[in-house]
Amino acid sequence: MTLDNAPLTKKDLKSDQDVRWCPGCGDYAILNSVQGIMAGLGIPRHQMLFVSGIGCSSRFPYYMNTYGLHSIHGRAPAFATGIKTANPELSVWMVTGDGDGLSIGGNHFAHILRRNVDVKILLFNNEVYGLTKGQFSPTSPQGMKTKTSPMGSVERPMNPVSFALGCGASFVARTIDTHQKHMEQTLLAAAHHKGAALVEIYQNCVIFNDGFIEGVAEKSVRDEKTIDLRPGEPLVFGKARDKGLKMAGWEPAIVEAAQADTWKADHASPGPAFAMAQLQNQAGMPRPIGIFRSVAAPLFDQGMNEQVQKSIAKKGRGSLKDLVYSGEMWTVG
Amino acid sequence: MSTTRASNAELPLQQYENIVIRFAGDSGDGMQITGNQFTHTAAVIGNDLATFPDFPAEIRAPAGTVPGVSGFQVRFSSSDIHTPGDQPDVLVAMNPAALAINVKDLKTGGIVIVNTGQFGERDLAKAGLASNPLTDGSLKAFRVIEIDINQRVKEALTGSPLTPKEVQRCKNFYTLGLMYWLYNRPLENTIKWLGEKFASKPDLRDANTKALQAGFNAGDIQELFQGRFEVAPCASMPKGTYRNIMGNEALAMGLVAGAELAGVPLFCGSYPITPASGILEQLASYKNYGVLTFQAEDEIAAICAAIGASYTGHLGMTSTSGPGMALKSEAMGLAVSLELPLVIVDVQRGGPSTGLPTKTEQADLLQAIFGRNSEAPIPVLACSMPSDAFDCAIEAVRIAVQYMTPVILLSDGYIANGSEPWRLPKIEDLPRFPAKFLTKVPEGGFMPYARDDKRARPWVKPGTPELEHRIGGIEKSHLTGNINYDPLNHEFMVRMRNDKVMGVRDTIPTPKPKGPDSGDLLVLGWGSTAGSIASAVEVVQARGRKVAAMHLRHVWPLPKGLDAIFARYRAILVPEMNLGQMARILRSEYGGVNFVSYPKVQGQPFFTAELVTKIEELLETKR
Ligand SMILES: Cc1ncc(C[n+]2csc(CCOP(=O)(O)OP(=O)(O)O)c2C)c(N)n1
Ligand code: SF4
Numbered sequence: 026m027t028l029d030n031a032p033l034t035k036k037d038l039k040s041d042q043d044v045r046w047c048p049g050c051g052d053y054a055i056l057n058s059v060q061g062i063m064a065g066l067g068i069p070r071h072q073m074l075f076v077s078g079i080g081c082s083s084r085f086p087y088y089m090n091t092y093g094l095h096s097i098h099g100r101a102p103a104f105a106t107g108i109k110t111a112n113p114e115l116s117v118w119m120v121t122g123d124g125d126g127l128s129i130g131g132n133h134f135a136h137i138l139r140r141n142v143d144v145k146i147l148l149f150n151n152e153v154y155g156l157t158k159g160q161f162s163p164t165s166p167q168g169m170k171t172k173t174s175p176m177g178s179v180e181r182p183m184n185p186v187s188f189a190l191g192c193g194a195s196f197v198a199r200t201i202d203t204h205q206k207h208m209e210q211t212l213l214a215a216a217h218h219k220g221a222a223l224v225e226i227y228q229n230c231v232i233f234n235d236g237f238i239e240g241v242a243e244k245s246v247r248d249e250k251t252i253d254l255r256p257g258e259p260l261v262f263g264k265a266r267d268k269g270l271k272m273a274g275w276e277p278a279i280v281e282a283a284q285a286d287t288w289k290a291d292h293a294s295p296g297p298a299f300a301m302a303q304l305q306n307q308a309g310m311p312r313p314i315g316i317f318r319s320v321a322a323p324l325f326d327q328g329m330n331e332q333v334q335k336s337i338a339k340k341g342r343g344s345l346k347d348l349v350y351s352g353e354m355w356t357v358g
Numbered sequence: 359m360s361t362t363r364a365s366n367a368e369l370p371l372q373q374y375e376n377i378v379i380r381f382a383g384d385s386g387d388g389m390q391i392t393g394n395q396f397t398h399t400a401a402v403i404g405n406d407l408a409t410f411p412d413f414p415a416e417i418r419a420p421a422g423t424v425p426g427v428s429g430f431q432v433r434f435s436s437s438d439i440h441t442p443g444d445q446p447d448v449l450v451a452m453n454p455a456a457l458a459i460n461v462k463d464l465k466t467g468g469i470v471i472v473n474t475g476q477f478g479e480r481d482l483a484k485a486g487l488a489s490n491p492l493t494d495g496s497l498k499a500f501r502v503i504e505i506d507i508n509q510r511v512k513e514a515l516t517g518s519p520l521t522p523k524e525v526q527r528c529k530n531f532y533t534l535g536l537m538y539w540l541y542n543r544p545l546e547n548t549i550k551w552l553g554e555k556f557a558s559k560p561d562l563r564d565a566n567t568k569a570l571q572a573g574f575n576a577g578d579i580q581e582l583f584q585g586r587f588e589v590a591p592c593a594s595m596p597k598g599t600y601r602n603i604m605g606n607e608a609l610a611m612g613l614v615a616g617a618e619l620a621g622v623p624l625f626c627g628s629y630p631i632t633p634a635s636g637i638l639e640q641l642a643s644y645k646n647y648g649v650l651t652f653q654a655e656d657e658i659a660a661i662c663a664a665i666g667a668s669y670t671g672h673l674g675m676t677s678t679s680g681p682g683m684a685l686k687s688e689a690m691g692l693a694v695s696l697e698l699p700l701v702i703v704d705v706q707r708g709g710p711s712t713g714l715p716t717k718t719e720q721a722d723l724l725q726a727i728f729g730r731n732s733e734a735p736i737p738v739l740a741c742s743m744p745s746d747a748f749d750c751a752i753e754a755v756r757i758a759v760q761y762m763t764p765v766i767l768l769s770d771g772y773i774a775n776g777s778e779p780w781r782l783p784k785i786e787d788l789p790r791f792p793a794k795f796l797t798k799v800p801e802g803g804f805m806p807y808a809r810d811d812k813r814a815r816p817w818v819k820p821g822t823p824e825l826e827h828r829i830g831g832i833e834k835s836h837l838t839g840n841i842n843y844d845p846l847n848h849e850f851m852v853r854m855r856n857d858k859v860m861g862v863r864d865t866i867p868t869p870k871p872k873g874p875d876s877g878d879l880l881v882l883g884w885g886s887t888a889g890s891i892a893s894a895v896e897v898v899q900a901r902g903r904k905v906a907a908m909h910l911r912h913v914w915p916l917p918k919g920l921d922a923i924f925a926r927y928r929a930i931l932v933p934e935m936n937l938g939q940m941a942r943i944l945r946s947e948y949g950g951v952n953f954v955s956y957p958k959v960q961g962q963p964f965f966t967a968e969l970v971t972k973i974e975e976l977l978e979t980k981r
């Protein structure tokens with residue numbers, strides 16, 4: 026990637042379009058943080074490209090003064106894969122929602138992670154379909170009452186982090202829209218990861234699911250109710266940072282801070298990350314945020330282009346003549 | 359069997375203008391290879407030819423059963439031909455099932471070569487036959503040549519290191535050798551091919567070569583036939599360098615050539631589906647032409663990735679068949695709205711749903727032209743012959759790049775797997791249409807939806823400084839491309855996109871009727887009916903009838919000047935392999951013209967004879 030001489034500011038990354046999210050929507054804070062960290066990446070604006078699907082969250086590219094593609098519902102991973110493979114020089118970012126990425130686009134979402142296409146993926150999880158006005162989504166909790174589930178949703182929710190780990194994702198993280206500092210450091214880590222990097226962002230929908238994550242994310246309870254997974258640092262949490270997590274047999278258990286295990290995001294197995302992702306289903310356990318997994322893996326886009334280069338090196342760059350005048354030929358006359 | 363020697367020279371060599379052979383056997387019998395080898399040799403000798411493989415949808419249905427029969431028809435000729443022929447002169451039947459389902463197509467008096475080694479009671483039962491056709495008199499109308507190929511191959515390969523099962527797999531080359539003898543063909547080509555194919559398996563190479571020679575010698579030393587036949591090289595083939603080409607191959611090559619002629623790299627996003635998979639496979643072998651092939655997780659991802667690649671300045675393309683087209687339609691609408699170049703190849707097969715995956719049909723025409731939500735116009739082209747797929751693919755790329763639009767290219771199972779000799783074009787004669795990328799801010803500022811004289815918007819590669827812009831599926835403002843929900847702007851943009859696509863007519867030629875300039879009947883075809891129509895019209899013209907044939911390559915928009923042509927004929931016959939979809943379009947576009955629809959939806963191309971009958975019938979009623 027070429028470095029521009031003049032460093033970018035956050036303002037340089039704001040497009041001239043009016044932002045049309047509802048006042049108070051968590052999407053604003055995410056946009057602000059993304060513009061903030063991207064300005065500091067040393068990547069010129071014209072090398073940045075944002076791709077999205079459909080949903081409130083997927084309007085994101087219109088607000089970035091970079092290249093952008095607002096595509097169709099659920100398919101952003103496929104567009105991103107085509108873009109990054111065709112031009113690996115670009116810094117490609119994908120924005121999706123819990124409905125866009127996990128219901129209609131679940132298939133593509135799995136495959137971009139599995140292939141490890143070098144794309145940064147921001148999944149705005151508001152546990153609801155925002156743009157279509159409040160139906161339950163694949164991440165909505167069981168029992169959630171919406172217009173399409175007046176007696177409460179019967180479905181069991183899916184956990185985006187567990188799903189991504191199951192797909193073999195090389196980078197999986199989680200953050201919260203209202204926790205700017207944490208969001209920015211998580212986004213930065215994703216930006217610097219080589220490969221598909223998924224960041225699940227809890228995002229408040231003030232209209233259709235207001236406060237759904239307040240129980241763990243609200244500032245006054247956050248330190249008690251969440252635990253930040255920082256590679257190389259002990260697994261401690263609590264306002265006084267007095268509690269910790271330790272693997273006891275196959276399960277993490279709450280222990281005193283001094284006995285906490287040190288978090289590692291690059292275990293050979295995704296098992297520990299998976300155990301962390303499932304913590305939220307156990308009463309009394311903190312909700313993990315931060316970096317679940319970060320491992321090196323071969324890049325799809327690079328592999329595809331290397332094959333082209335290898336083939337050219339071996340056979341020589343084919344010409345039109347080589348193409349047409351091939352196979353078993355004969356002449357008449 | 360008699361072992362009396364009869365040398366080559368003693369047997370009469372009868373000359374034929376053209377011959378149609380059908381090789382038929384179990385899917386595992388290697389009939390496609392046999393047919394292809396016979397074809398290659400005929401091509402190299404200089405015959406004109408056309409082939410028609412016909413294989414089952416199942417890879418290996420139970421051996422010996424009717425659903426497991428695989429066939430390959432080849433017609434080779436000393437004169438110009440357009441189709442693989444209606445009825446075989448010769449049928450090679452490797453088992454009872456192959457005989458049972460193919461013999462009804464054979465010409466009366468035709469030759470059936472039967473492998474009696476596969477005609478035991480169990481074989482007959484597997485084929486569902488109550489009696490043995492070899493003894494029950496049902497083959498009276500034909501000349502039956504019985505030969506125990508199983509046994510002959512076994513004898514020919516005594517001492518071979520192969521297992522008995524492997525030895526039996528050489529049966530097809532024995533059969534091929536026999537046919538080479540019968541039609542006085544050289545063995546060299548196939549021997550060379552075996553050498554290359556089995557370079558790392560010398561035992562297989564030697565055994566198959568030996569089987570081939572044994573089959574050839576059997577013709578010589580055993581009185582199986584009363585004589586040999588010869589089909590001279592085709593003298594009317596225009597001068598030039600030729601190769602044999604299959605439709606899918608030609609189409610893939612045309613896409614690579616098209617991208618090269620536009621000066622942009624090719625990106626193929628595709629998902630395997632019969633009969634289109636060959637295009638993805640072929641393109642995957644063209645990496646040294648800078649081609650990127652992405653086997654996506656489904657047809658939707660395939661087209662979406664291709665659109666993404668087009669956004670970056672590649673020529674994105676995707677290949678599929680009917681069911682895949684259905685999945686791609688939402689993304690095609692996006693491509694219409696984004697106004698990016700894209701080629702969508704639909705190799706049509708029998709439908710609806712899974713339908714007849716390995717059989718041919720032309721019933722996706724209306725889907726291609728109209729099958730999207732809202733007003734989403736896309737130019738549509740259709741290939742007529744295997745070699746024409748090359749030119750059509752180049753033309754599809756030209757339109758896509760010059761008009762910044764998705765283009766649909768229709769092929770079908772008949773073209774995809776059929777083959778014919780292709781006179782290779784001179785490279786300098788190929789059209790050139792270099793893509794023009796906008797690389798800096800033009801005077802007056804950058805407008806992503808400004809338009810040129812073809813109403814095409816600028817193509818900008820992401821990565822270009824100062825031209826950052828956002829595109830998407832929401833309606834856009836004229837010029838700026840910003841989101842716009844204004845009613846009048848919407849109608850303006852709907853009309854603009856439509857006018858742009860209809861404007862393609864300015865750069866396509868008006869087709870010309872072949873035959874009389876006016877008269878009783880014009881037979882109008884599109885897609886793969888071209889060969890059958892040309893053959894049938896030639897037959898009727900030779901009988902002194904005022905009938906012309908015309909072919910449409912551009913099926914949407916239709917070329918200019920058709921109304922004037924239609925006005926010169928009393929009726930227009932439109933044969934097509936659907937229930938009359940093109941006829942329906944023509945009726946709505948050209949009121950007052952007498953279009954006669956002639957549909958056939960059997961998973962099979964039109965026979966020349968049935969078209970001749972239909973044409974003559976129409977001429978009679980016209981009198
Ligand atoms: C093919 C298709 N089906 C349905 C829709 C309607 N639709 C638009 S957005 C959406 C759900 C979006 O939910 P989510 O991804 O969670 O995004 P949010 O609005 O919550 O950010 C749906 C169902 C559509 N645009 N396209
Ligand atoms: S509906 Fe919800 S998610 Fe959508 S913009 Fe409004 S607050 Fe944000």
Ligand SMILES: [Mg+2]
Nearest residue numbers: 122123153155
């Ligand atoms: Mg949502």
